[in-house]
Amino acid sequence: MSAEPARVWIVDDDRSVRFVLAAALGEAGYEVSGFDSAQGALEALQRRPAPQLLFTDVRMPGDDGLVLLDKLKAAQPQLPVIVMSAYTDIASTAGAFRGGAHEFLSKPFDLDDAVALAARALRDSAGASGDGEPVAADEDTLIGDTPAMRDLFRAIGRLAQAPLNVLITGETGTGKELVARALHHESPRARRPFIAMNTAAVPSELLESELFGHEAGAFTGAGKRHVGRFEQADGGTLFLDEIGDMPLPLQTRLLRVLAEGEFFRVGGRELIRVDVRVVAATHQQLEALVADGRFRADLLHRLDVVRLRLPPLRERRADVPRLAEAFLRAAAAKFQAPVKQFDRAARERLLAYGWPGNVRELENLCWRLAALAPGDTIDVADLESALSTAPSPAAEASWEDALGRWARERLAAGDSDLHAHARERFDRVLLEAALAHTGGRRAEAAARLGLGRNTVTRKLAVGRKRH
Numbered sequence: 001m002s003a004e005p006a007r008v009w010i011v012d013d014d015r016s017v018r019f020v021l022a023a024a025l026g027e028a029g030y031e032v033s034g035f036d037s038a039q040g041a042l043e044a045l046q047r048r049p050a051p052q053l054l055f056t057d058v059r060m061p062g063d064d065g066l067v068l069l070d071k072l073k074a075a076q077p078q079l080p081v082i083v084m085s086a087y088t089d090i091a092s093t094a095g096a097f098r099g100g101a102h103e104f105l106s107k108p109f110d111l112d113d114a115v116a117l118a119a120r121a122l123r124d125s126a127g128a129s130g131d132g133e134p135v136a137a138d139e140d141t142l143i144g145d146t147p148a149m150r151d152l153f154r155a156i157g158r159l160a161q162a163p164l165n166v167l168i169t170g171e172t173g174t175g176k177e178l179v180a181r182a183l184h185h186e187s188p189r190a191r192r193p194f195i196a197m198n199t200a201a202v203p204s205e206l207l208e209s210e211l212f213g214h215e216a217g218a219f220t221g222a223g224k225r226h227v228g229r230f231e232q233a234d235g236g237t238l239f240l241d242e243i244g245d246m247p248l249p250l251q252t253r254l255l256r257v258l259a260e261g262e263f264f265r266v267g268g269r270e271l272i273r274v275d276v277r278v279v280a281a282t283h284q285q286l287e288a289l290v291a292d293g294r295f296r297a298d299l300l301h302r303l304d305v306v307r308l309r310l311p312p313l314r315e316r317r318a319d320v321p322r323l324a325e326a327f328l329r330a331a332a333a334k335f336q337a338p339v340k341q342f343d344r345a346a347r348e349r350l351l352a353y354g355w356p357g358n359v360r361e362l363e364n365l366c367w368r369l370a371a372l373a374p375g376d377t378i379d380v381a382d383l384e385s386a387l388s389t390a391p392s393p394a395a396e397a398s399w400e401d402a403l404g405r406w407a408r409e410r411l412a413a414g415d416s417d418l419h420a421h422a423r424e425r426f427d428r429v430l431l432e433a434a435l436a437h438t439g440g441r442r443a444e445a446a447a448r449l450g451l452g453r454n455t456v457t458r459k460l461a462v463g464r465k466r467h
């Protein structure tokens with residue numbers, strides 16, 4: 001906030017709402033004025049310096065809040081407006097967003113939420129570009145205007161202020177890390193570090209020292225003292241991606257550290273105390289891992305104080321053009337080239353596509369097209385050829401990788417019959433897939449797998465005995 005307190009106006013015919021909201025915003029350091037009608041606010045606009053943020057009710061005698069929104073936006077397109085209403089029906093919410101509302105606050109609301117929202121709206125508008133042009137997507141901007149994303153943004157606003165652990169779920173490439181960063185940037189911890197660690201990317205034997213650090217000589221190869229991610233994140237946020245891949249012994253240790261807020265470095269004697277907010281993410285069903293004995297239920301409960309689900313891109317297709325445009329703009333800025341655009345048919349193809357790799361796939365595609373498409377207009381042929389040369393998202397997380405991770409985890413846990421165990425699971429996966437494909441017909445499933453029928457029967461019997 002600047003040295004001058006920001007001017008916030010509240011328009012609501014309900015006196016008590018005006019009163020409590022004004023008191024809370026005043027306490028937060030804003031200069032607040034209240035109006036009981038849209039008319040009153042519009043008149044004041046002729047005489048007084050314009051507000052920097054406006055809260056308005058929807059249903060009021062005279063002009064309603066949406067009419068006020070239209071008039072204000074015509075005069076002052078940059079003004080952030082927060083629309084408040086007890087009528088949380090789709091029509092008024094959609095109307096408000098179409099009219100350019102920054103946020104929607106449903107009544108009754110929590111005063112702390114309202115104050116946090118005000119701070120965010122003012123910060124966003126201070127950071128917006130002056131000429132109203134959409135800005136190129138930088139790496140930390142979450143783009144989305146579909147209801148699911150709107151809900152998510154609201155949840156981020158609310159949650160950022162609370163010192164709670166958050167679990168973010170969603171398929172790969174849906175933006176989980178970006179959401180974790182947003183939670184951090186919107187929080188009182190924003191000036192402290194945001195530290196990310198992908199559990200699946202670190203060999204399991206190194207995970208413990210990566211997280212908690214180690215003293216010099218703690219184990220072979222530990223030359224110098226190493227400060228772990230927990231310590232690096234002190235005062236800030238630690239983002240643990242792919243938490244479902246964490247080996248069980250480390251889950252136990254993590255649970256203890258989260259409960260106690262202190263730990264020893266590997267090979268260390270000094271008790272380290274940290275204040276860290278943990279945001280974890282996973283693309284897996286953690287409940288299923290718990291049922292399978294591969295994830296600790298108590299750790300899940302500790303991490304899962306609040307859960308944010310990121311919808312796959314195919315469930316919010318309306319965001320695809322917006323995202324694509326932002327990525328093409330970002331790529332053009334980077335390449336110092338004109339911004340390319342999709343023609344109509346290409347845009348339709350984009351909307352129809354399934355996006356198994358979600359936003360990441362779209363982002364990569366746009367960058368490839370920005371670099372390779374011959375003209376400034378991208379047509380369906382350009383698009384199809386870029387889609388067909390894309391590395392499949394499935395290849396990024398191959399089953400060999402998953403198997404390798406599983407093996408390392410079991411070894412770390414002290415298992416010694418890995419091979420038999422892995423073969424049995426391998427057989428089971430193949431058999432189940434083949435049986436599902438043939439509608440349960442064993443002979444056909446055996447033929448499709450290239451196995452004899454007796455072999456299949458035997459393997460099924462083994463599977464049943466064990467499970």
Ligand SMILES: Nc1ncnc2c1ncn2[C@@H]1O[C@H](COP(=O)(O)OP(=O)(O)OP(=O)(O)O)[C@@H](O)[C@H]1O
Nearest residue numbers: 141142143171172173174175176177178359360363
């Ligand atoms: N809503 C969004 N707006 C703009 N960019 C986005 C959005 N969602 C995702 N991205 C971009 O897509 C890419 C993938 O996002 P991110 O790494 O956050 O996904 P993720 O869900 O954490 O993936 P994974 O599970 O594979 O780690 C990033 O480059 C990110 O900037």
